[in-house]
Amino acid sequence: MDTRELIEKALEAQGKAYVPYSNFRVGAALITEDDEIFTGCNIEISSYSPTLCAERTAIFKAVSEGHKKIKAIAIVGDANFTYPCGVCRQVIREFGKDAKIIVANSKDEYREYKLDELLPHSFGPENLEEANTRGGKNV
């Protein structure tokens, strides 16, 4: 699956967005290390805070089906280049430290990033593992 196909899947998912409050539609599509595709849309809830972004919908679908390593994720939204929010960047960090992040307007107009560019000096699972192994910095 190449970049353009992943964007196509994200655009399809965007069509499923449930956005009665913001009317801002986002779609995401990811490919896992074992070449499975998962898609997601944003889902809004009337009390607002339970709202889920498209990226996290796709990632949680993948992880809950046993696919914990993301190779690439494509994101499309109603803004001119819709970038993943901070929370979603952290979730991508958990399951796709080296993932390619494709921020697209269309199949022909997109930008590619590594997670490190969008979330530099990030905190992740390795930091906890390392601290636990050592017994903590101040111990």
Ligand code: THU
């Ligand atoms: N949204 C996403 O789905 N992904 C992002 O990374 C940015 C924001 C959604 C959440 C909400 O439903 C709407 O866009 C407006 O914030």
